[in-house]
Amino acid sequence: MKTSRRKFLHKTTRNGLAALSLGGITTDVSNLIAGHDAEPAMPPLESMLLKPDHVVRSVPENMVYGYFGADVPPVYKVKDGDVVEIQTVNPSGVSRTNPEEFYAKNQLPVDAHAQEVIAIMKNVKPEPSGIRGHMLTGPVYIEGTQPGDSLEIRILDLTFPAGFGVNSVWPGGGGIPDEVKTRETFVYRYDAKRKVALLKEGVEIPLKPFMGVMALSPPSETGRVSSIPPGFFGGNLDIKHLTKGTTLHLPVSVPGGLFTTGDGHGAQGNGEVSGVAIETAITLTVKFIVHKGKTLKLPRAETPTHFIAVGLDKDLNKAMKNALSEACAFIRDELGFTFNEALSIASTAVDFEVSQVVDQTLGVHAMIPKSIFTNKKFAYWQ
Incomplete structure (x- = not known):
């Protein structure tokens, strides 16, 4: 049974960008971009194979506007080992007062997904105390998860329910806030066949979708927190x-974990220097695995x-030091080296990249290549 399950997952986590999944029907991206009504097509084989145990839809009652908290009631309960499809929206450029205007101004179709975005913007209220952040789906309660555990989140699939994404620049935002004099919004239209986002003629950005925000709840004593700065619990990393095909591990602080996600990105450069990436709606399919007693910092x-x-830290220099400390601790504790050996390995083989410089708490991540450890074999779920 384990072998067949591994083969099943391997088959169902390949490709999958050429078609956009909308309510279980596959639609052609070129039709969405052109504003035409798309003819239903047969789903690709992988879509038929990858059947989630649960689907959390992007409807107003499943959304939370910009915050995490132990007191936020879960919208769904799942079990350890379940495969869960979580639909998200990204209303960048869409106003709460007149959400239809964005679609008309940019000649974008008001299709089923756009209607969901409009309904969400009209009906989901911001946090009453004034906390602001992303439009998120969740939280999802994972049964059997307790503080002191860690949650493994296997990213099985990432698909686009809409054929475009949005990037913006604005005065006071991004990595050079004083140099931006005017606000401007850019709509990137997707060419799904070639897997690129088109800004204007001669500019094509390779599509590499990922979720900007994947979080568990912080501990109850923290109260509600904005989704903008990331933290030890994950969030806006x-x-x-x-x-697709990668894994995130997060420390658990509250019963059930309370997984929340959103802020889909069609593509992003390290740093996210305008303040945002290609902000886009993404349907995320994950498998949750609970690791009992595996505590992470x-x-x-x-x-x-x-x-x-x-x-992570508000000071980029400290974020870099924290990434280095975490990398050395991992090489020492998980791979069996001394601290001095780990620091030497980090200096000679590990790349340290700036994740983002625009989210109040800044991020640096260390890329530790598996290939350098020639005496070790690393099993991986793919």
């Missing part, structure tokens, strides 16, 4: 390597080729 991640250690 903006690590572009967390694409900060998020960790894994790809087929790398381990990823994370450093």
Whole structure:
């Protein structure tokens, strides 16, 4: 049974970008971009194979506007080992007072997904105390998860329910806030066949979708917190390597974990220097695995080729030091080296990348290549 399950997951986590999933029907992206009514098509084989145990829809009652908290009631309960499809929206450029205006102004279709966005913007209220952040789906309660555990989040699939994404620049925002004099919004239209986002003629950005925000709840004593700055519980990490086929590990602070996600990105450069990436709606399919008693200090991640250690702080220099400390601790504790050996390995083989410089708490992540450890074999779920 384990072998067949592994083969099943392997088959169902390949490709999958050429078609957009909308309510279980596959639609052609070129039709969405052109504003035409799309003819239903047969789903690709992988979509038929990857059947989630649960679907959390992007409807107003399943959304939370910009915050995490132990007192936020879960919208769904799942079990350890379940495969869960979580639909998200990204209303960048869409106003709460007149959400229809964005679609008309940019000649975008008011399709079923756009109607969901409009309904969400009209009906989901911000946090009463004034906390602001992203439009998120969740939280999802994972049964059997308790403080002191860690949650493994296997990213099985990431698909686009809409054929465009949005990037913006504005005075006071991004990595050079004083140099931006006017606000401007850019709509990137997707060419799904070639897997690129088109800004204007001669500019094509490769599509590499990932979730900017994947979080568990902070502990109850913290209260509600904004989704903008990331924390030890995850959140707005903006690590572009967390694409399909990768894994995020988060420490659990409250019963059930309370997983919340959103802030989908079609593509992002390290740093996210305008303040945002290609902000886009994404349907995320994950498998949740609870690791009892496996306590983590900060998020960790894994790809087929790398381990990823994370450093966070409001000071970028301190975020770098935290990433280095986490990388050395991982190499020492998980791979069996001394601290001095780990620091030497980090200096000679590990790349430290700036995740983002725009979210109040800044991020640096360490890319630890598996290939350098020639006497070790690393099993991976793919």
